[in-house]
Amino acid sequence: xxxxxxxxxxxxxxxxxxxxxxxxxxxxxxxxxxxxxxxxxxxxxxxxxxxxxxxxxxxxxxxxxxxxxxxxxxxxxxxxxxxxxxxxxxxxxxxxxxxxxxxxxxxxxxxxxxxxxxxxxxxxxxxxxxxxxxxxxxxxxxxxxxxxxxxxxxxxxxxxxxxxxxxxxxxxxxxxxxxxxxxxxxxxxxxxxxxxxxxxxxxxxxxxxxxxxxxxxxxxxxxxxxxxxxxxxxxxxxxxxxxxxxxxxxxxxxxxxxxxxxxxxxxxxxxxxxxxxxxxxxxxxxxxxxxxxxxxxxxxxxxxxxxxxxxxxxxxxxxxxxxxxxxxxxxxxxxxxxxxxxxxxxxxxxxxxxxxxxxxxxxxxxxxxxxxxxxxxxxxxxxxxxxxxxxxxxxxxxxxxxxxxxxxxxxxxxxxxxxxxxxxxxxxxxxxxxxxxxxxxxxxxxxxxxxxxxxxxxxxxxxxxxxxxxxxxxxxxxxxxxxxxxxxxxxxxxxxxxxxxxxxxxxxxxxxxxxxxxxxxxxxxxxxxxxxxxxxxxxxxxxxxxxxxxxxxxxxxxxxxxxxxxxxxxxxxxxxxxxxxxxxxxxxxxxxxxxxxxxxxxxxxxxxxxxxxxxxxxxxxxxxxxxxxxxxxxxxxxxxxxxxxxxxxxxxxxxxxxxxxxxxxxxxxxxxxxxxxxxxxxxxxxxxxxxxxxxxxxxxxxxxxxxxxxxxxxxxxxxxxxxxxxxxxxxxxxxxxxxxxxxxxxxxxxxxxxxxxxxxxxxxxxxxxxxxxxxxxxxxxxxxxxxxxxxxxxxxxxxxxxxxxxxxxxxxxxx
Numbered sequence: 001x002x003x004x005x006x007x008x009x010x011x012x013x014x015x016x017x018x019x020x021x022x023x024x025x026x027x028x029x030x031x032x033x034x035x036x037x038x039x040x041x042x043x044x045x046x047x048x049x050x051x052x053x054x055x056x057x058x059x060x061x062x063x064x065x066x067x068x069x070x071x072x073x074x075x076x077x078x079x080x081x082x083x084x085x086x087x088x089x090x091x092x093x094x095x096x097x098x099x100x101x102x103x104x105x106x107x108x109x110x111x112x113x114x115x116x117x118x119x120x121x122x123x124x125x126x127x128x129x130x131x132x133x134x135x136x137x138x139x140x141x142x143x144x145x146x147x148x149x150x151x152x153x154x155x156x157x158x159x160x161x162x163x164x165x166x167x168x169x170x171x172x173x174x175x176x177x178x179x180x181x182x183x184x185x186x187x188x189x190x191x192x193x194x195x196x197x198x199x200x201x202x203x204x205x206x207x208x209x210x211x212x213x214x215x216x217x218x219x220x221x222x223x224x225x226x227x228x229x230x231x232x233x234x235x236x237x238x239x240x241x242x243x244x245x246x247x248x249x250x251x252x253x254x255x256x257x258x259x260x261x262x263x264x265x266x267x268x269x270x271x272x273x274x275x276x277x278x279x280x281x282x283x284x285x286x287x288x289x290x291x292x293x294x295x296x297x298x299x300x301x302x303x304x305x306x307x308x309x310x311x312x313x314x315x316x317x318x319x320x321x322x323x324x325x326x327x328x329x330x331x332x333x334x335x336x337x338x339x340x341x342x343x344x345x346x347x348x349x350x351x352x353x354x355x356x357x358x359x360x361x362x363x364x365x366x367x368x369x370x371x372x373x374x375x376x377x378x379x380x381x382x383x384x385x386x387x388x389x390x391x392x393x394x395x396x397x398x399x400x401x402x403x404x405x406x407x408x409x410x411x412x413x414x415x416x417x418x419x420x421x422x423x424x425x426x427x428x429x430x431x432x433x434x435x436x437x438x439x440x441x442x443x444x445x446x447x448x449x450x451x452x453x454x455x456x457x458x459x460x461x462x463x464x465x466x467x468x469x470x471x472x473x474x475x476x477x478x479x480x481x482x483x484x485x486x487x488x489x490x491x492x493x494x495x496x497x498x499x500x501x502x503x504x505x506x507x508x509x510x511x512x513x514x515x516x517x518x519x520x521x522x523x524x525x526x527x528x529x530x531x532x533x534x535x536x537x538x539x540x541x542x543x544x545x546x547x548x549x550x551x552x553x554x555x556x557x558x559x560x561x562x563x564x565x566x567x568x569x570x571x572x573x574x575x576x577x578x579x580x581x582x583x584x585x586x587x588x589x590x591x592x593x594x595x596x597x598x599x600x601x602x603x604x605x606x607x608x609x610x611x612x613x614x615x616x617x618x619x620x621x622x623x624x625x626x627x628x629x630x631x632x633x634x635x636x637x638x639x640x641x642x643x644x645x646x647x648x649x650x651x652x653x654x655x656x657x658x659x660x661x662x663x664x665x666x667x668x669x670x671x672x673x674x675x676x677x678x679x680x681x682x683x684x685x686x687x688x689x690x691x692x693x694x695x696x697x698x699x700x701x702x703x704x705x706x707x708x709x710x711x712x713x714x715x716x717x718x719x720x721x722x723x724x725x726x727x728x729x730x731x732x733x734x735x736x737x738x739x740x741x742x743x744x745x746x747x748x749x750x751x752x753x754x755x756x757x758x759x760x761x762x763x764x765x766x767x768x769x770x771x772x773x774x775x776x777x778x779x780x781x782x783x784x785x786x787x788x789x790x791x792x793x794x795x796x797x798x799x800x801x802x803x804x805x806x807x808x809x810x811x812x813x814x815x
Contacts, residue, residue, distance in 0.1 A: 019156045021050030027158050029150055031165040031228075035241055035248060036139045036480075037535040038148055040066075044131045053124050058131035061114040061151035066137035067538065067572035068117070068594060071581060074130040075123055082579040082594065084571050086564060090578035090593055112429055114151055115597055121583050136572075138538055141231075141252065141478035142444060145175075150226040152180065157208050157220050165228055167200035170241060171250075172233035178202045181224035186210065195230070202228050219740070240495055240512035243532040245485050247462070249455060249495050249510065252478040256449040257502040259365040260295040262314055262354060264347040267332070268372035268405075269304045274334040276430060277373055277405055284438035285329045291446060292317045297360050299350060300328065303343025305336030305378050314354045337378035341386045344370060344400075348393040355397075363502060365448035365472055366398035371428070371438070372414070373405035383413040391420050399423035399471050403441060406430045407725050416550045422471040447475035450499040450506070455479070457495055461487040466539045473499065482536035490514055537570040545575060606688065607635045608728070609809050610714065615707045628711035632696055633809035636688055639674055643686060644809060645696050647710035650684060652676060663698055685717075693717040697774055713774050729797065729804040741766070741787065757787060762795040 026045040031038055040062075048054045058073070071082040123129050139146040150163060167173065173195040183191070190210060192203045204226065213219045232239075237253035267281060285300075292298060296317045300310040310328050315321045347368050354360045380386055394400065400421040402414040405428045415425040428437045450473040457465065465483040473479060485493065497508040544563035551559055560576065567574040579594040613630030634643040642653040650661040654674070661667060667678040675687040681700075687693040697713035716722070716734070726734050739759035747754035752768045769788045772781030792801040 018049055021048060021052075021054045022056050023047050023049050024154065024156060024158050026160040027154055027162075028160070029163045031148065031150070031163075033139065033148065033165065033167040033169075034531045035169060035535070036141075036146055036250070037136065037531050037538070038139055039136050039531070040134065040150075042131075042133045045128065046131075047128045048123050048125055051125050053122050055120050055122050056129050057118065057120040058133075059116065059118045059153075059155070060133060061116050061153070062133075062135050063137055063149055064113055064115055064597075065140070066115075066135040067541075067574060067596070068133065068135045068579060069571050069573070070132070070134040071117075071119075071579060071594070072132050073119070073121060073581075073583075074132075075121065075584065076127050080582055080584065082581040084568065084573060084577050084579050086568065087576055087578045087595065090580050112427075113149060117594065119581060119583070119592060136534065136538065138480070138535060142476060144476040145229040145231050148228045150228070152182065152222050152224060152226045154220060154222055157211050157218065159208055161211065161222065162205040163203065163226060165200075165202040167195070167202075167230060169198055169200075169230075169232045171235075171239050172198050173200045174231050174233045176200045176202070176228075176230040178204070178226070178228045180204075180226040182221055184221065187221065200230060236510065237508045238495065238497070238510045240493055240510050240517070241532060242485065242493060242512055242514050242517045244518070244530050245488075246482065246530070246533040246536050247485060247493055247512075248480065248482040248532050248535055249457075250478055250480055251453075251455060251473075251497060251508075253449070253473075253508065256475075256506075258293070258475070259363070259448040259451065259502045260293070260297070260361055261446075261448055262297045262351060262360050262364055262366040263292075264299055264301060264314070264351050264366075264368045266301045266303065266343045266347040266368060266370040268338060268340070268343070268370075268374065269302045269308075269332060269334050270336055270338040270374055271304070271334050272338070272374045272408065273405070276434065278332065278334050280434035281371060281405075281438070282329055282332055283435040284442075285332075286326055287435065287439050288442050289322055289325055289329065291443070292322065294318065297354070297364075298325075300325070301343050301347045301350070302332065303339045303346075304334065305339055307339060307342040307346050309346065309350070313359055314350065338372070338374045338376050339378040340370075340372055340376040341380035341389065342378075344368075344386070344390055345393060348390065351398060352393070363500065365451050367401060367423075367445060367448075367472075368394075368398060369401045369403065369442070369445075371403040371405055372409065374408055375410050375413075383410060387413070387417050387420065390417055394421045396422065401426070401441070401445065403428050403438065405434070407723065412549070419546055420550050444477070445472070445474055448472045449475050450501060453479065453497065453499040455481050455495060455497050457483065457493065458487075458490075461485060461490050461493070464536070464540070466536065467543050480539065482532070482539050484536065485514070534570060537566050538572070541566050541570075541572060541574055605637055607633075607810075608694070608714070608731075609633045609806055609811065611809060613709065613711065616705075616709055617707065628699075628709075629714060630709075630711060631809055632712055632714055634686060634694060635810050639672065639688060641674060641688075642810060643676075645684060645712060647698060647700075647712060650678065692722050699774065727798070729801070732798055755787065757789070759796060764789055764795045766790070 024044060024046045026043070028043045030041045030043070042060055044058055046056050048056070062068070073080050117133060119131070121129065139148055148165070154161060167176070176193055176195040178191050178193050180187070180191075187206060187210060190204060190206045192201075194201050206222070211220045211222055213221050234252065234254055238249060238251040241248050265285065269278065273281070294317055297314040298317060299314045302308040310325065347370070351366055351368065355362070360366075376383070376386060380389065390400070400418050400423040402418045402423065402425040404411050404414050404425060411425065411427065418425040426441055428434055451471065453470040453473050455468045462483045463486045466481055468481050470479055492511055492513050495510040499506055541563050544559050544566075548556055548559040548563065563574065564576045566572075567577045573579050573594055573596050575596045575598045577596075581592045581594065583592055609632070610629045611631035612627045614625050614627050618625055630646065632645045635641065640655045644651040648662070650663070652659045652661070654671075661678055663681050665678055666680045667676065669676040673689045675685070677685040679685075681698065683698060684696045685693055686696070693716070695715040695717060697715065699711050699713055701708045701710055722731075722734050726732075737759060739757055742756045742758060744753050744755040747767055754765060754767050757764050757766045766787040766789055769786055770783045771786045773784045774781045789796045794800065
């Protein structure tokens with residue numbers, strides 16, 4: 001068997017700034033930040049240096065917290081813009097094109113903090129293309145600094161590469177830094193940063209030689225995170241800014257005494273946490289215990305099948321108690337099922353009892369931090385019942401923070417429960433730094449400075465206010481409130497803040513002159529449009545989507561309608577909207593859809609198996625036997641679905657009901673998150689929920705053909721919606737894999753040169769060849785150049801090829 005990789009990457013045979021005939025000769029990332037609101041434009045320009053048409057790929061990563069606002073591509077002077085539509089409208093347009101294979105997804109989650117935007121287009125020889133992507137985000141303050149993340153990965157040397165960031169902050173900039181994970185000592189000299197008064201500037205513009213990994217290398221050093229961090233001067237606890245009838249209030253007081261805090265750690269010790277999960281949990285808890293202050297109180301609740309506690313009550317963080325706690329943590333081990341409800345309710349009860357018995361100070365901040373990696377399956381296991389019970393028990397008295405370890409969890413459930421109880425959910429990625437991720441989250445909430453924070457404004461002068469009350473204010477963070485001014489005659493705006501401090505109740509007051517503030521801001525050269533209005537819209541949409549997560553019935557419908565209206569008005573790609581991009585492809589337009597990935601979207605367990613068949617007989621001069629799919633099986637246990645497809649028939653089993661179709665049928669079936677479309681004598685399209693769609697193409701050959709027989713083709717639409725856990729003999733290649741082709745030289749066949757591929761830290765010999773792509777031409781296919789990896793893909797695939805053999809089409813265990 002041979003494994004093919006495409007598209008080709010002829011890096012060694014071409015000039016260093018050209019890959020597969022395409023030269024990206026310019027890439028610029030231009031960021032304008034005004035009052036924490038960032039407006040970013042990525043522009044990439046490429047030219048086809050080959051003498052035939054070539055595919056150009058625009059591939060960038062952007063922060064998950066950002067909203068795309070615009071995209072366009074210009075080919076030889078003709079611009080193809082993206083248009084933002086209601087998601088359902090775009091989906092209907094998309095479904096019409098699915099069976100023709102004329103669609104492609106653009107955005108997918110690509111990492112912990114980023115989403116990947118990818119679009120490709122074929123351009124003629126010597127043609128030029130310009131891609132331009134715009135996105136906006138509100139920079140969040142953590143640990144005393146605002147952070148802007150720019151992912152840098154051009155994948156080739158670029159003649160003109162630059163990052164330019166201009167920052168304007170009316171309060172004045174107090175510090176500014178810029179760094180990159182890929183920055184060498186030489187490249188550090190290329191970073192230019194400066195700030196004075198209200199303005200700051202960062203630039204990074206390496207020459208093509210400075211980008212090289214070595215003096216004669218054609219590979220680029222630019223691969224990683226470029227981060228800009230800054231903070232503002234704080235002469236007062238807050239700052240009010242007003243432009244064109246909208247205001248924003250930034251509130252971040254300093255030099256306040258710390259609240260003593262009461263922390264309950266509720267930890268999942270079920271069997272699924274064994275290994276790296278519990279190991280890194282112990283490591284994180286030991287580090288957290290080192291950071292707990294002496295006036296804090298704490299306790300541990302462990303839940304497996306049963307619930308276990310360290311102490312009967314919360315205990316003070318004395319040296320003796322901390323030593324005992326560390327011994328307890330080191331002994332934590334896994335056992336049993338997942339009694340999440342029991343563990344949480346015990347933690348809540350313990351905290352409530354501490355207040356009722358005056359065991360802890362009334363003027364202290366209390367939080368519950370729960371870590372789990374699975375779904376409740378012991379005790380009360382119904383998620384809705386757990387949510388109701390937890391909310392009733394907490395009664396709004398303290399926030400609940402849910403840490404979701406790994407991917408085998410119902411993230412939506414944990415997020416809803418946290419939001420209902422004034423907390424947040426955070427995913428902890430199972431990796432070598434899982435402990436650091438947990439510690440990082442704890443540090444964010446380790447220093448409460450105020451509780452019960454309420455920000456008030458003149459009721460008769462403002463409307464459409466964003467969230468203005470907060471359970472806690474943490475040191476190093478910032479509270480942001482925005483709204484619309486309805487009183488056109490208003491001369492000044494006053495903000496009154498009330499909160500509970502560590503020693504007594506506190507009040508703050510801010511006032512801004514409407515005309516003077518607006519005039520001062522509008523004169524600045526960095527301003528981009530009505531930025532405070534867009535900041536207000538961004539913040540409002542984010543908060544409406546959060547409320548929508550926990551709402552039901554009519555309330556959810558109203559929140560959805562309001563968030564959708566704002567998304568369309570301000571042209572944001574949100575979970576409720578999609579961007580439709582029209583691409584010119586082979587004398588016809590091809591639609592592509594950009595959706596906003598959502599953390600915690602329902603994940604189906606989908607298994608796809610295939611049975612291989614060969615030719616009717618093996619040709620005597622054939623060195624390699626051709627194999628094809630003769631049968632495909634797709635199973636989704638959540639939907640109780642089994643689909644078995646052969647060139648003769650289609651068998652669909654949903655629950656206990658089994659239906660058999662032939663390829664002469666034309667069928668459209670929609671029910672319970674499942675869509676099945678059979679296009680007569682052509683293909684079958686299977687979609688589940690909002691996830692990826694599978695297309696099975698029927699390939700008929702002449703019945704009397706001496707060698708070949710009918711076979712099936714399997715294709716995936718929206719592969720960007722497949723999760724990072726997707727694997728299998730084919731599934732592993734839905735993830736991006738970096739590789740280089742080197743040392744191209746003649747092989748045993750004069751028409752098929754050999755080369756060396758560097759992939760997964762292996763050097764493999766590969767041979768040039770061709771493969772049929774049937775996506776556009778199901779009957780004849782299109783020849784695609786590939787590199788063939790020998791020895792059954794050894795060194796390319798994970799494991800060996802026999803690891804992927806199953807005993808039958810719906811078997812769930814491999815050899």
